[in-house]
Amino acid sequence: MKKEGKWFGFFITFGVMFLFWIILSGLLTAFHLIAGGICSALVALISHDLLVKGKSDKLIIKSWRLLCYTPWELWQIVMANIDVAYRVLHPKMPIDPCVFDFETSLRGDWALTTLANSITLTPGTITINVEPEKGKFQVHAIAKEPADALLVDQTMQRKVAHIFMES
Amino acid sequence: MLLVNIIVTLLLAGGVFFLLVGSIGLLRLPDFYTRLHATGKCDTLGGGLIIFGLTIYHLFHYSHHPLVPVRLLFLIFFIFIANPTATHAIMKAAYRTGLKPWKSGEERR
């Protein structure tokens, strides 16, 4: 790893930690700011390679696209919960569970995590297992229609690949 | 002020409805994997709606603590990321240990 990559990750992690300190405490006196700076620097020194791996390009475009993806995901969360409420409160309980696999072309850490989280939050599916080398997902679905929406339509995979530029 | 009260009441009622649906699903559904579907999705949205309603209530009644809504929104963001991850982790542990999923037509477990 080149030296400039190491310091880039350190400064991004330090900035995020310091921002969280200021937001969570709300105090802007000199003592608290200096204490926050020291604690954020220590935490960033120990664990900066967990957040940003080396030198990642086009970080601002990816963050902006992730922010624009959030309203669509919130709408999917509401639809998922109305679907679950319908299936649970119906007298006949129309469920038909199954387990299936599928493959994607995503390989990066953030892309796989975002896709797994979105699969768990959208109607009718939960991620069981992820293999990061081959991009394989194992998913448990509660009925046939949500499983088809994930396998056949592939709307979510296209959106996540668009955010992280098919990493 | 009446409009704010109505919006807060609607958000709190929606949140409590989804929490109750999550608990009823935990009792009614026949298998461990389907019960995780009910709790993992409904608990997240129910808690998020209740805390969002209280954020709006705080903005209009407690203006002398101006930074609190930002911290409540951070709590909502944390719940939306932590709850599905915990659900996925426990489901992966159960699947790896060999718990078999339920197919339609079998008896309840």
Add this chain to the structure above:
Amino acid sequence: MITLFLAVALLILVSISLSLYRGAVGPGVFNRVAAVNVVGTKTIALLVVFGYFFERPLFFDIAILYAMLNFIGTLVFAKYVERGDVCS
């Protein structure tokens, strides 16, 4: 408005007691762990509602702490069941 918060808190308590049945009966350890996770998540919402009921809005700091503890507890249990020990 304050009595509405009391009604919401009582309904959350009702749903917590419904999921305690699954924690007591649920055949196997996984159903019980799912029930405990559910109780933890509903406690977070209950803490925030109680804070506004008693007119002390700063209770949510405890709610943020408990959310993190609940999350870490469930992850540690899942890792222990899968591998046999927590730190290998």
